[in-house]
Amino acid sequence: MTDQQQKDLQHDEVQAGTTTGLAAPSVDVTSSRQNSLWSDAWGQLRRSAIFWTGAVLGVIFVSMALFPSLFARGVDPRDCDLANSKGTPSAAHWLGFDQQGCDYLANVVYGARNSLLIGVLGVLGVLLLGVVVGAIAGFYGRLTDSVLSRIADIFYALPLILGALVLLRVGPSTGLPVISERGPGAVAVALAAFGWMTAMRLVRSQVIAVKSSDYVAAARAMGASDFRILVRHILPNAVAPVLVYATITIGVLIAAEATLTFLGVGLQPPAISWGLQIAQGQSLLRTAPHLVLFPSIILTLTVMAFILMGDALRDALDPRQRS
Amino acid sequence: MTILPTPAPAPWGSAGAAPLLDVEDLHVEFRTRSGVVNAVNGVSYTLAEGETLAILGESGSGKSVSAQAIMGILDSPPAEITGGKIWFEGRDLLTLPAEEQRLVRGPGISMIFQDALSSLNPVYSVGFQIGEMFRAHRGTSRKEAKQKAIELMDRVRIPAAAQRVNDYPHQFSGGMRQRVMIAMAIALDPRILIADEPTTALDVTVQAQVMDLLKDLQRDTGMGLVLITHDLGVVNEVADNVAVMYAGRIVERGTVTDVFSNPGHPYTEGLMSSVPQVESDGGRLVPITGQPPNLSAIPSGCPFHPRCPRRRLGAQALPGRDCAGDVPPLRLVVPGREAACHYSEEVLGV
Amino acid sequence: MGRYIARRLLLTIPVLIGASFLIFAMVYALPGDPIRALAGDRPLSQAVMAQLRDEFNLTDPLWLQYVKYVGDLVQGDLGTDFRGRPVLDTILLRLPVTVRLAVVAIAFEVLIGVVAGVLAGIRKNGFFDNLVLVSTTVIVSIPILVLAFVSQFVFGLQLGLFPIAGTTQGWYSYLLPGLVLASGSLAYVARLTRTSIAENMRADYVRTARAKGLPNKTVIVRHTLRNSLIPVVTFIGADIGTLMGGAIVTETVFNLPGIGRAVFDSVRAQEGAVVVGIVTLMVFFFIFFNLVVDVLYAVLDPRIRYD
Numbered sequence: 001m002t003d004q005q006q007k008d009l010q011h012d013e014v015q016a017g018t019t020t021g022l023a024a025p026s027v028d029v030t031s032s033r034q035n036s037l038w039s040d041a042w043g044q045l046r047r048s049a050i051f052w053t054g055a056v057l058g059v060i061f062v063s064m065a066l067f068p069s070l071f072a073r074g075v076d077p078r079d080c081d082l083a084n085s086k087g088t089p090s091a092a093h094w095l096g097f098d099q100q101g102c103d104y105l106a107n108v109v110y111g112a113r114n115s116l117l118i119g120v121l122g123v124l125g126v127l128l129l130g131v132v133v134g135a136i137a138g139f140y141g142r143l144t145d146s147v148l149s150r151i152a153d154i155f156y157a158l159p160l161i162l163g164a165l166v167l168l169r170v171g172p173s174t175g176l177p178v179i180s181e182r183g184p185g186a187v188a189v190a191l192a193a194f195g196w197m198t199a200m201r202l203v204r205s206q207v208i209a210v211k212s213s214d215y216v217a218a219a220r221a222m223g224a225s226d227f228r229i230l231v232r233h234i235l236p237n238a239v240a241p242v243l244v245y246a247t248i249t250i251g252v253l254i255a256a257e258a259t260l261t262f263l264g265v266g267l268q269p270p271a272i273s274w275g276l277q278i279a280q281g282q283s284l285l286r287t288a289p290h291l292v293l294f295p296s297i298i299l300t301l302t303v304m305a306f307i308l309m310g311d312a313l314r315d316a317l318d319p320r321q322r323s
Numbered sequence: 324m325t326i327l328p329t330p331a332p333a334p335w336g337s338a339g340a341a342p343l344l345d346v347e348d349l350h351v352e353f354r355t356r357s358g359v360v361n362a363v364n365g366v367s368y369t370l371a372e373g374e375t376l377a378i379l380g381e382s383g384s385g386k387s388v389s390a391q392a393i394m395g396i397l398d399s400p401p402a403e404i405t406g407g408k409i410w411f412e413g414r415d416l417l418t419l420p421a422e423e424q425r426l427v428r429g430p431g432i433s434m435i436f437q438d439a440l441s442s443l444n445p446v447y448s449v450g451f452q453i454g455e456m457f458r459a460h461r462g463t464s465r466k467e468a469k470q471k472a473i474e475l476m477d478r479v480r481i482p483a484a485a486q487r488v489n490d491y492p493h494q495f496s497g498g499m500r501q502r503v504m505i506a507m508a509i510a511l512d513p514r515i516l517i518a519d520e521p522t523t524a525l526d527v528t529v530q531a532q533v534m535d536l537l538k539d540l541q542r543d544t545g546m547g548l549v550l551i552t553h554d555l556g557v558v559n560e561v562a563d564n565v566a567v568m569y570a571g572r573i574v575e576r577g578t579v580t581d582v583f584s585n586p587g588h589p590y591t592e593g594l595m596s597s598v599p600q601v602e603s604d605g606g607r608l609v610p611i612t613g614q615p616p617n618l619s620a621i622p623s624g625c626p627f628h629p630r631c632p633r634r635r636l637g638a639q640a641l642p643g644r645d646c647a648g649d650v651p652p653l654r655l656v657v658p659g660r661e662a663a664c665h666y667s668e669e670v671l672g673v
Numbered sequence: 674m675g676r677y678i679a680r681r682l683l684l685t686i687p688v689l690i691g692a693s694f695l696i697f698a699m700v701y702a703l704p705g706d707p708i709r710a711l712a713g714d715r716p717l718s719q720a721v722m723a724q725l726r727d728e729f730n731l732t733d734p735l736w737l738q739y740v741k742y743v744g745d746l747v748q749g750d751l752g753t754d755f756r757g758r759p760v761l762d763t764i765l766l767r768l769p770v771t772v773r774l775a776v777v778a779i780a781f782e783v784l785i786g787v788v789a790g791v792l793a794g795i796r797k798n799g800f801f802d803n804l805v806l807v808s809t810t811v812i813v814s815i816p817i818l819v820l821a822f823v824s825q826f827v828f829g830l831q832l833g834l835f836p837i838a839g840t841t842q843g844w845y846s847y848l849l850p851g852l853v854l855a856s857g858s859l860a861y862v863a864r865l866t867r868t869s870i871a872e873n874m875r876a877d878y879v880r881t882a883r884a885k886g887l888p889n890k891t892v893i894v895r896h897t898l899r900n901s902l903i904p905v906v907t908f909i910g911a912d913i914g915t916l917m918g919g920a921i922v923t924e925t926v927f928n929l930p931g932i933g934r935a936v937f938d939s940v941r942a943q944e945g946a947v948v949v950g951i952v953t954l955m956v957f958f959f960i961f962f963n964l965v966v967d968v969l970y971a972v973l974d975p976r977i978r979y980d
Contacts, residue, residue: 158956169940430886
């Protein structure tokens with residue numbers, strides 16, 4: 001991973017409002033080492049406390065997104081009683097109640113689904129755009145590369161939050177599918193549209209690095225098609241760095257979603273989202289700080305889960321760091 | 324000449340002059356997570372004024388580590404000097420306070436390294452880095468230090484020194500960079516110069532020029548030169564005496580002429596027949612079989628025995644001279660020659 | 674060097690145009706009616722709406738609108754908002770707030786980030802090093818949004834040490850938002866410094882410096898720190914341009930009237946001219962500071978030469 005790529009990643013993260021300085025995947029692999037790379041990496045991951053902390057948190061939040069009722073102690077988040085408004089935590093209601101008197105634990109728990117959904121969908125979008133554009137730019141080079149790289153530069157100069165903010169703000173009046181629906185899909189699309197550049201540069205540089213290798217020349221001499229060479233011989237080399245990047249980016253995008261929703265352009269009520277909960281709790285910070293605190297803590301732990309996993313993965317996949 | 328507390332007579336060469344440097348039974352180990360690496364295991368040698376001592380050995384034989392121990396620049400942790408004495412100008416460097424040890428580096432003993440490019444700081448001009456010696460040790464002004472740097476660059480035959488004094492290391496060729504290192508090392512007229520593989524990274528023609536320069540400087544100043552190398556050719560050309568190291572020990576020492584013409588240790592013998600020699604009659608090259616020793620698990624007895632073509636084990640061995648069980652001490656085999664082999668006499672053919 | 678800078682400046686123009694056009698297109702080209710959005714609840718007469726459309730060139734094709742916009746821009750005219758106030762005035766009024774915020778943030782990055790990184794790097798694997806590693810891991814995982822509220826709650830409401838909103842107390846008001854804005858980069862700077870120093874401590878030229886008998890302080894300051902701080906200085910330089918984007922959330926939560934807050938307000942109000950104006954400015958800062966960093970890099974590291 002070059003300095004430029006590390007800078008890119010850092011830039012993305014500052015933009016998203018979670019600057020994971022750790023997020024600097026420096027992975028450099030050649031295909032002959034792929035197998036030992038993965039088994040060595042697993043050997044190291046197994047012994048990494050950072051990885052296990054992240055993985056346990058990750059499993060908890062993924063289960064929370066899949067089976068929220070288990071974590072909400074069976075309480076329906078929309079079963080509210082105004083009499084309980086802003087109630088503080090108690091033995092029966094661990095996280096108290098929100099302003100409408102809804103059980104806050106249930107609300108916070110049910111928020112995991114949207115966050116993770118947007119994080120995962122957003123990363124899939126980022127990868128789709130990044131891998132396709134990066135592979136084309138790196139593989140064809142010359143003018144194609146210049147044009148695509150300049151386009152990436154243009155997107156790159158725009159702060160992620162700002163681009164997504166504008167797109168989501170004008171989205172509803174456009175009548176376009178997905179983007180006008182103000183749902184998780186729209187947020188994921190907006191994040192992917194302004195967040196694909198680092199993945200693109202990552203894939204592009206890997207493709208350029210491998211393109212001139214002997215085994216690619218051999219495949220070409222055997223008459224393999226461009227597409228086949230790309231998919232079978234070149235892209236597998238980019239898997240390790242892209243995996244590290246994608247893991248961390250899930251966390252980054254979850255934070256970005258909460259920020260956009262907080263700013264009023266992401267998910268809209270009555271959707272359940274940590275960003276909305278923080279926004280609604282903001283004005284009650286003096287009287288009911290738990291309304292901001294609890295979703296904040298869960299949001300942070302979720303982001304941390306992916307950053308820890310990505311961080312550990314990077315260390316494990318970076319052969320240079322092994323002694 | 325300073326009087327040494329234990330004036331050990333030099334066992335060979337340099338006819339009786341009191342040694343400049345006397346290393347006694349030096350031990351260095353590295354404490355790493357995966358275990359203790361015994362890098363230097365009881366090295367002793369002396370160096371006289373004007374003498375060139377070559378320390379010959381494979382990488383990992385402890386030759387560089389022992390030199391860095393003398394300089395006091397080992398990274399600790401992980402390195403730890405666990406025993407021995409290093410006598411220089413009547414003082415044991417190992418017992419000196421850090422600050423006094425520092426003051427020896429430069430005016431007393433100085434050192435040049437294998438890779439001059441990485442050993443010079445890329446962000447300062449060569450003139451600054453040479454001048455730093457005068458500024459740090461003599462308190463010379465910046466301007467005067469630069470003037471002295473130019474003089475030194477002239478002395479090590481860097482062309483157009485006055486114009487190049489402000490250039491950066493990366494702007495010089497490999498040979499010129501090594502000259503800059505040499506200029507820096509001799510700036511304060513040290514009594515001893517330790518050269519750690521000074522020509523390994525250079526082209527053959529440049530190697531000869533740099534070695535000539537070192538020889539000339541030594542002749543002019545009378546400094547002692549410790550030349551660490553694995554290059555038999557270089558040793559043959561410039562060194563007076565040679566100490567051969569294996570697994571952190573000296574296994575043989577004597578004058579270069581003696582050792583090269585008739586090795587007294589099977590390892591030296593192996594080294595001689597594993598490299599082509601110009602004078603040789605084109606006989607076959609015989610590589611030393613087996614792997615260099617693992618320094619965290621040095622073989623018992625003679626560390627070379629697993630690779631030794633002459634080893635004698637068990638019933639074959641003479642009493643107390645079992646290669647796998649008894650450590651051979653470094654002993655005087657014939658006058659002017661020491662070797663650490665139970666069967667040196669046979670190897671020498673005496 | 675001069676030619677390099679000139680060439681780089683020329684290369685920034687397409688990026689500047691591309692980025693501003695991208696925003697311009699999103700604001701004006703996507704279906705939707707900013708004039709109607711502006712009107713909100715108040716019904717405007719057809720005549721007034723037509724007049725407004727004409728005034729903002731909304732009837733022209735998109736590219737022509739943009740060309741007219743750029744034409745005005747190069748003459749220093751950034752247009753006006755729907756209330757008739759020049760966009761340039763808004764920017765000039767708001768920019769000092771953001772600049773102050775950025776200055777405070779950078780100061781924190783240097784004071785806390787660099788110092789913590791140096792102390793951690795010099796004694797690698799020591800207590801302080803581990804403390805820095807753990808705390809930076811935690812800090813980078815906290816979204817700015819969360820950090821802003823938590824710090825408002827703890828330092829503002831509970832401890833009463835800092836104002837939680839506004840700029841009424843001068844520079845003092847910027848300390849808390851500045852720290853929040855800097856937090857992520859600060860952690861990154863600490864880690865970068867630490868890694869860089871730990872790497873340089875093992876460098877051959879540091880060994881040479883010790884072999885030269887230089888005092889320990891000289892070895893560390895002149896031969897380790899000086900080299901180690903090159904990537905740190907360049908990161909911080911580039912970060913000035915990046916902080917502008919992060920300022921949106923910080924200025925909104927802390928209610929600071931800077932350009933981040935202004936761009937957020939105008940996105941919400943669909944004030945196209947203000948959005949495009951400020952975003953263009955932000956993109957310019959981003960590109961400009963990246964250029965500055967490249968030049969700085971060549972100044973700090975003699976091995977880098979641009980021709």
